[in-house]
Amino acid sequence: MQASESENTLIPILITGTLVVIILVVFLFLFVIIYQRRMIKNQVVLRQLHDEKQIDLLNAVFETQETERKRLAEDLHDSVGQVLSAIKLNLHRLDKIIETDAPKSLLLDTRKLTDECIQEIRNIIHNVLPPVLTDFGLIDALQALCERLEKNTDIKIAFTKELPNDRFSPEIEVTLYRIAQELFGNAVKHSGATSIQLQLTRENGTLMMSFSDNGVGFDPDNIKHGFGLKNLESRTQFINGKIQTYTKPHSGTLTTIKVHLS
Secondary structure, eight states, X not given: OHHHHHHHHHHHHHHHHHXXXXXXXXXXXXXXHHHHHHHHHHXXXXXXXXXXXXXXXXXXXXXXXXXXXXXXXXXXXXXXXXXXXXXHHHHHXXXXXXXXXXXXXXXXXXXXXXXXXHHHHHHHHXXXXXXXXXXXXXXXXXXXXXXXXXXXXXXXXXXXXXXXXOOOOHHHHHHHHHHHHHHHHHIIIIIOOSEEEEEEEEETTEEEEEEEEOSOOOOGGGOSOXXXXXXXHHHHHHTTEEEEEEEOTTSOEEEXXXXXXX
């Protein structure tokens, strides 16, 4: 009798916990969608500012974007992440006092959903503001990015560096990392590449990042989605660099970014 009453008490708790997790997941994805729409709006502003060559305003928009990225990562970690961790702990405690199989099945499903949500938050934080970039610098961050993408795709990725493990200005490190993210994203989505090489070198006061793949390439004079290239040009201009892209159909793509270090 007491076991039955205990189960009747626990089932509403489990249902409530499940609903809370679902609401948090929906909130998380709505939050990310709103954030992405804001980023798209900022990119439109960036293109307009680039065309008008208003460099000061361009820099201000980039700084605003990075500030918003940092705030988003901190909010996800400090608020949603901690709430989900607390829910996970409570579910673990309930698991120890439930004896019958029916509530346990619901509990296990809820814990699995919570674990997936926590992992998604970690992935978002790493994409928005990877801790390795702020803590250890560009070289380690690019290495981690390559390893993560190679693990999650069928593409063979090689990262080489010909420079000491130096730190650069925050603007250069963040911008080159964002450019690498975008180049990888384009390659994974559109190139059909099976191999990618990322190289970072420093020579005579110039930092160069080169990105090459063995994908399908494209015709630069007949590209339909040129906004991505414009965005890369705007980011490179932000750090007073130069970007060049070499490609043709069925011949892969090579992109180089050169930045003069003061």
